[in-house]
Every structure is written in structure tokens, then in C-alpha cells.
Amino acid sequence: MLGIDAQPLMGPKTGVYRYLKTLLDEWLTGSEAASFRLFAFQFLRDCALATDDRWSGYDMRCIRRFPGRFYFKLLQVGLAFPLDFGCDSYFFPNFVGYPVRRGRTFVTVHDLAYMRFPQFTEWKNLLYLRMALPAALRRADRIVAVSQTTADDIEEFFGMGEKVTMIPTAATPVFFESPPALPVELGLERPFLLCVGTIEPRKNLDGAIRAFTSLAKDLGDSTELVIAGGRGWRAASFHQALEQSSARARIRVLGPVSDTTLAALYHRAVALVAASHYEGFGIPLVEAMACGCPVLATNVSSFPEVAGDAALLVPPGDDQALAAGMVRMLGEPALRSELIRKGKQRVERYRPGPIARQLLDLLRAG
Numbered sequence: 001m002l003g004i005d006a007q008p009l010m011g012p013k014t015g016v017y018r019y020l021k022t023l024l025d026e027w028l029t030g031s032e033a034a035s036f037r038l039f040a041f042q043f044l045r046d047c048a049l050a051t052d053d054r055w056s057g058y059d060m061r062c063i064r065r066f067p068g069r070f071y072f073k074l075l076q077v078g079l080a081f082p083l084d085f086g087c088d089s090y091f092f093p094n095f096v097g098y099p100v101r102r103g104r105t106f107v108t109v110h111d112l113a114y115m116r117f118p119q120f121t122e123w124k125n126l127l128y129l130r131m132a133l134p135a136a137l138r139r140a141d142r143i144v145a146v147s148q149t150t151a152d153d154i155e156e157f158f159g160m161g162e163k164v165t166m167i168p169t170a171a172t173p174v175f176f177e178s179p180p181a182l183p184v185e186l187g188l189e190r191p192f193l194l195c196v197g198t199i200e201p202r203k204n205l206d207g208a209i210r211a212f213t214s215l216a217k218d219l220g221d222s223t224e225l226v227i228a229g230g231r232g233w234r235a236a237s238f239h240q241a242l243e244q245s246s247a248r249a250r251i252r253v254l255g256p257v258s259d260t261t262l263a264a265l266y267h268r269a270v271a272l273v274a275a276s277h278y279e280g281f282g283i284p285l286v287e288a289m290a291c292g293c294p295v296l297a298t299n300v301s302s303f304p305e306v307a308g309d310a311a312l313l314v315p316p317g318d319d320q321a322l323a324a325g326m327v328r329m330l331g332e333p334a335l336r337s338e339l340i341r342k343g344k345q346r347v348e349r350y351r352p353g354p355i356a357r358q359l360l361d362l363l364r365a366g
Contacts, residue, residue, distance in 0.1 A: 002363055003087030003103070006038040006060075007068065008094050012230070013256070014198075015283065016110065019146075020093045022172045025052060026356035033057035039085050041068025061085055071098075076131045091363055095129065096136040104141040106363055109133075110169075111146075111280020112153040113202060116301075120202035120277060122233045134158065142362065146281045149302040167359050168306075169281045170352035174259045175290040179267040186254065186261075192224040193326060194269035194293070196262065196284040197276070200232030204275040204298075204317070206241035209251060211275070211322035216247035223250070223330060225273075228265060230256040266291035271329035271336065274298065277316055282306050286350045289343030294336045296325045310342035 004024070008016045027036060029052075037059040063071075063083075074080040075096060084101040092098070097107040114121040114129045121129070137143060137154070143164045145151035155161035174180075182188060193212065197203040205227060212225040225247070245251060257265070266272065272288040274297040285307050288295050295311035297303045304313060312328065312335070314321040328335055 001037050001059075001087045002035060003037045003039060003085045003090040003100075005090070005092045005094065005098070006040040010040050010042065016094045018172065018259075018283070019108070019110070019169055021052070022170050022352050023093075023356050023359065024055065025172070026352055027360060028052075028055035028058050032360075034059075037061060037085055037087055039063065039083075041066075041071065072128070072132075075136075076128050078131075078135055089363055092136075092140075096132045097140055099139060105139065106142045106144060107136060107140045108144040108146065109137075109150055109154060109280075111150055111278070111301075112157060113278050113280065115153065115157050117202065117278050120200070122200075137163075144359065144362070147302040147305055149305055150280045165362055167362070168350060168355060169283050169286070170355040171283065171286045171290050171347070171350050172259055173352060174263050175266070175287045176347075176351065177263070179291070180260045180264045182264040182268050183261055186252075188224070188226065188252070188265075188268065190222065190224050191270050191330075192226045192252070192268070193271055193273050193329070194265055194288075195225065195227045195229075195273050195275070196265075196287075197229045197274075198232040199227075199229055199235045199238050201234050201237065202277050202279075203229075203232075204277050205229075206237045207317065207319050207322060208273050208275045209238070209241040209245055210319045211273075211326060212251065213241075213245040213247045214319065214323045215326060216245075216250075218327075219247075219250075219330075221250065223270070224252055225250065226252045226254060226265065226269070228254045228257050228262060262287065263291055266293040269293050271296050271326075273322070273326065274303065275316075275322055276300065276303070279303060285311065286347055289347040290350070292340050292344065294329060294339035295343065296322075296329055298322075308342075308346050310339055310346040312339065 008020050034057045039061040041063045082099040082101045089104045092107045097105045145166050146169045151164045151166045195208050266288050271294045278301045297311045298316040299313035300316040314325045
């Protein structure tokens with residue numbers, strides 16, 4: 001029996017939520033579903049797990065005796081007591097694994113942004129990771145890194161390279177399917193550049209706004225900048241850049257959108273603009289390539305690794321270079337066609353089926 005920490009499915013649809021759900025969509029829709037046991041904290045209530053109608057045959061255990069936040073505090077200070085769900089192995093998809101009475105444990109580390117750029121990490125999460133992650137990595141039998149960049153960071157900061165296996169994040173199947181219709185209510189009729197990500201400092205969405213604004217006079221009313229993503233933390237610089245932009249009327253902030261709508265946006269966009277200061281992987285690049293959307297990204301951390309030569313890369317934190325990249329995307333159809341072609345080839349390595357099987361083989365073999 002393989003135990004899976006399903007806590008990420010109990011909250012908002014973050015990157016870790018999507019990472020785990022994509023895996024479970026592969027694991028819990030086949031003949032092996034009965035060999036999985038999901039578990040999560042849900043104090044004194046029924047499990048409100050964000051499941052899928054296609055999932056069947058798996059077992060679900062809820063911890064109702066005490067709040068999850070109480071246990072996470074114990075994890076943070078090194079006093080967490082072992083749990084036992086009667087499994088042979090346990091998979092923790094969100095950085096920190098729990099101590100267990102028996103069985104092997106596997107954890108996924110998505111990035112070490114809190115080590116590289118602590119200023120880009122919310123203080124509560126920064127404190128939690130600083131206190132809980134080192135012990136969790138020592139406790140784990142195997143560590144899954146979603147990129148070689150993250151694997152190298154784990155070795156540099158924790159010296160545990162011998163425990164690390166690199167298995168990338170997969171894009172969900174909707175991004176490999178036929179283009180869905182773009183919702184009419186969005187009112188997106190003009191060509192647009194697309195940014196995808198939570199509104200937080202690390203994503204540098206304010207830099208994308210400044211770069212787009214610098215082109216406002218040349219572009220006129222012909223092009224829009226569309227931003228899709230939920231509100232994160234320390235969003236003041238984003239909103240300041242937005243309100244001060246002379247192109248404010250042509251910048252659309254959609255908030256969080258469904259995967260189907262996101263796929264439609266990728267299919268319609270002139271290009272994806274990924275201006276991040278740091279990423280452990282960069283799933284929007286993969287989603288864009290799968291949808292035939294050319295990629296403009298900063299040459300930072302895992303982006304070159306994920307995109308290879310299927311993206312136009314510019315220096316991070318350089319608004320002028322980002323603006324120049326936007327100009328090329330808008331004005332060079334041959335470049336866009338080349339990046340689309342290379343992206344379609346590159347993205348084959350990120351299909352969910354093979355990646356889910358590779359990870360499951362690791363979890364089974366130990």
C-alpha cells in the first residue's frame with residue numbers, strides 16, 4: 001500500500017495542488033487505484049477533498065482528532081509524533097514529510113527559493129521551511145527534485161545529492177488537447193501577450209507591466225497584456241506598477257482561471273511572457289509549449305533547463321531586455337513559428353503519463 005499526503009488537495013489550487021492532482025489523475029484511474037491510500041487533516045469534519053469523478057477504488061483516511069495546523073507547528077519545532085496509516089511507503093508532494101512509524105518516505109522539493117531569495121518568500125512560509133525542511137529531508141529515504149536546478153540546490157545547501165532523483169513536473173492533459181473556446185465574457189478580441197502566475201514579488205509581474213508600458217506609444221491600441229493568476233502576497237509593487245502604467249487600459253488582470261480557460265488563453269496569445277526572478281521548474285512554459293504558444297522567459301534558474309532552445313531568453317530583472325523581447329515576439333512571425341515548432345518537440349518529455357509512471361516506479365521500488 002502506498003500512502004499519499006493529500007493535504008494539498010484540501011486548500012486553494014496552488015502549483016502543488018496541480019502537481020499532485022495531475023499525478024493522481026494518472027494513478028487513480030487505472031487498475032492499480034486500490035493500492036493507494038490518501039490521507040489528510042480535517043479536524044472534526046468530513047474530508048472536503050478536491051477529487052475527480054474519474055478516481056475510483058482508492059482508500060481515504062482523514063485525521064480528525066486534532067487540527068492540521070497543530071501538527072504542522074510540531075513539525076516546525078521538531079516535536080511531531082509519528083503517524084501510521086498502515087502503508088509500506090509514503091509520498092509527500094509538498095516539501096515536508098511527516099515522521100511515520102514504519103515504511104519508507106519520499107518527498108518532492110519544488111524549489112529552494114526561500115534559500116536563494118528569502119526576500120521573495122512570505123515570512124510565515126520562510127520560517128516554517130527554515131525550521132522544518134532540513135529535518136524532513138534528513139528523515140526522507142528519497143527526495144524527488146522537479147528539475148536539475150532544484151537537485152543542484154539541494155546538494156549545495158543540504159549535501160544530500162545521493163538521495164535525490166530528478167523527475168520533472170508534468171503538464172495536465174488539457175494542455176495537450178484540441179484548443180478549447182476562449183470564453184466570450186473575457187472580451188479578448190485584440191492580440192495579447194500573456195503572463196501566468198500568482199501575484200507575488202518572485203514572479204516579477206510588475207516588471208512585465210513596466211516593459212509593456214514602455215512600448216505603449218509604439219503599440220498604440222493594437223495589443224493587450226493579459227495577466228492570469230491569483231493574488232499572493234506583497235502585491236503592492238504590482239498594483240503600483242499597474243496603476244501608474246500609461247497603458248493601464250490595455251492591461252487585463254483576470255485573476256485565477258480554470259485550466260480549460262488557461263489553455264484557451266495560451267492558444268490565442270501572441271506569446272507567454274515569464275519574467276520571474278527565480279523558479280524551481282516553471283510549469284507555464286510547459287503548458288504554453290504544449291498549446292503552441294511561443295515563450296519569452298528570463299534566463300534564470302530552471303527556465304533554460306525546461307525550455308531548452310524553445311524559448312527566447314532575456315536577462316532577469318532587465319525591463320528593457322524584456323521589452324525588446326516583447327517587440328521581437330510581436331514583430332517577427334518567423335521567430336514565433338520557430339519557437340512553436342521547437343516547443344512542440346520539447347514538450348513531449350513533459351507528458352503526464354510517462355512522468356507519473358516514472359515517479360510511481362521510484363515509489364514502488366524504494
